[in-house]
Amino acid sequence: MTLTTLDIASISAGGDGVARHDGLVVFTPRTAPGDRVVAEVSVQGRVGRGRLVRVEREGSVRIPARCAHYEAPDRCGGCQWQHVDIAAQRDAKRAMLRDAFQRIGKREIPLPAMHAGEPWRYRRSLTLAMRKRASGEWYAGLRAFDDPEDVFELEDCLITAEPVLAGWREVMAAAVHLPDEPRLRGTVRVIQDRPHFVLEGGKEWSELSAFLDAVPTLAAVWWQAEGKRRRLVADRRPANEPGASFAQVNPEMAEALHAVVVQRVMAHAPQRVIDAFSGAGDTAAAIAAQGVRVVAIEADEDATAYAATRLATRLANGSRAIAARVEDVLPAHLPADVVILNPPRSGVDAKVTAALLKSPPKAIIYVSCDPATLARDVSRLPGWAVQHIECYDLFPQTAHVETLCELRPESP
Numbered sequence: 001m002t003l004t005t006l007d008i009a010s011i012s013a014g015g016d017g018v019a020r021h022d023g024l025v026v027f028t029p030r031t032a033p034g035d036r037v038v039a040e041v042s043v044q045g046r047v048g049r050g051r052l053v054r055v056e057r058e059g060s061v062r063i064p065a066r067c068a069h070y071e072a073p074d075r076c077g078g079c080q081w082q083h084v085d086i087a088a089q090r091d092a093k094r095a096m097l098r099d100a101f102q103r104i105g106k107r108e109i110p111l112p113a114m115h116a117g118e119p120w121r122y123r124r125s126l127t128l129a130m131r132k133r134a135s136g137e138w139y140a141g142l143r144a145f146d147d148p149e150d151v152f153e154l155e156d157c158l159i160t161a162e163p164v165l166a167g168w169r170e171v172m173a174a175a176v177h178l179p180d181e182p183r184l185r186g187t188v189r190v191i192q193d194r195p196h197f198v199l200e201g202g203k204e205w206s207e208l209s210a211f212l213d214a215v216p217t218l219a220a221v222w223w224q225a226e227g228k229r230r231r232l233v234a235d236r237r238p239a240n241e242p243g244a245s246f247a248q249v250n251p252e253m254a255e256a257l258h259a260v261v262v263q264r265v266m267a268h269a270p271q272r273v274i275d276a277f278s279g280a281g282d283t284a285a286a287i288a289a290q291g292v293r294v295v296a297i298e299a300d301e302d303a304t305a306y307a308a309t310r311l312a313t314r315l316a317n318g319s320r321a322i323a324a325r326v327e328d329v330l331p332a333h334l335p336a337d338v339v340i341l342n343p344p345r346s347g348v349d350a351k352v353t354a355a356l357l358k359s360p361p362k363a364i365i366y367v368s369c370d371p372a373t374l375a376r377d378v379s380r381l382p383g384w385a386v387q388h389i390e391c392y393d394l395f396p397q398t399a400h401v402e403t404l405c406e407l408r409p410e411s412p
């Protein structure tokens with residue numbers, strides 16, 4: 001390990017500042033383009049990893065972080081970019097997408113537009129590590145970005161909406177009734193203005209009913225005991241409300257994106273649409289409501305069951321929700337006029353792109369949360385052109401970016 005002066009030139013896809021030094025590319029968290037920093041650099045294979053020691057000269061996009069947990073001692077790993085001006089964050093995300101297409105997809109795309117909303121208090125869901133101290137007292141918090149074992153007690157999270165934090169305060173006030181374990185994990189999500197709680201871990205929950213009595217405002221409580229499936233242990237919701245797992249983290253921006261997806265699908269005047277990785281069926285239901293036959297494919301059985309209820313009135317035209325892996329069943333449901341792909345970060349299996357090459361729709365609308373896997377998957381679709389591409393800033397202060405990409409067959 002050596003102390004090295006680095007001039008940070010750009011930001012990497014993972015959110016670290018990037019500098020070149022002695023023929024090495026060095027990635028240093030918590031640095032910004034234009035910074036001159038001193039870092040402890042260690043070499044791992046062909047790349048260098050920097051640990052920021054001090055900033056010698058601040059780049060023009062560096063700003064003070066707003067959140068007290070961001071800097072030492074907590075070093076919160078929930079956000080990566082609070083030290084970067086919001087406009088520069090958004091420019092970096094756009095550049096990240098174009099770079100991924102160049103580097104991985106070997107394609108040139110224009111610098112995409114960015115749609116953005118509120119940069120603070122946008123999260124409607126917060127997952128925290130829960131720890132029991134030797135004294136028996138519980139605390140809940142996030143992990144340090146450079147030490148996942150280091151969980152600090154969270155006082156506030158400036159990217160999380162107040163009703164979620166209120167839900168967490170209620171849960172922690174009742175923590176004495178949690179399963180008797182040193183470590184648990186929980187998520188509070190606010191759906192239709194009411195907090196829902198998902199607890200993960202523990203083998204027995206002997207004080208479950210005392211816990212439930214102590215959390216009267218929670219609309220539903222789910223428990224995923226160690227090695228078991230998640231189950232609903234308290235349900236005070238109105239009938240037919242979606243489960244906590246299907247809520248959008250940033251509903252305002254997700255709705256804006258969703259509306260554009262529906263509009264782009266409908267522009268093809270489709271008769272048959274496949275919504276692959278359909279979740280709880282938000283998009284599928286909106287398209288089916290316009291008289292289109294929609295097949296929604298989703299691996300999660302609970303999400304599919306909910307999507308099926310939303311498509312139930314459209315059964316007559318063949319709309320339905322299928323609980324299966326997209327790669328296993330997509331070929332059997334093609335052809336379609338438009339296929340929507342909205343996979344997790346890992347992107348789509350090569351079988352999915354192979355099936356689309358064999359039985360091509362008029363358009364593929366790909367919604368991605370990872371530029372690298374999007375670029376890889378598009379590179380597996382030779383003969384398809386990027387007709388339109390744009391970014392949505394669903395997660396300000398972090399390095400994550402959501403992309404909408406419409407592909408059409410290249411003209412012969």
Ligand SMILES: C[S@@+](CC[C@H](N)C(=O)[O-])C[C@H]1O[C@@H](n2cnc3c(N)ncnc32)[C@H](O)[C@@H]1O
Nearest residue numbers: 277278279297298299300324325326342343344
């Ligand atoms: C990014 S979410 C998209 C959800 C939904 N389209 C929406 O807008 O809310 C990805 C979804 O893909 C599902 N999934 C992950 N792998 C899958 C697979 N191999 N086949 C089908 N669904 C899968 C997950 O359960 C999750 O609901």
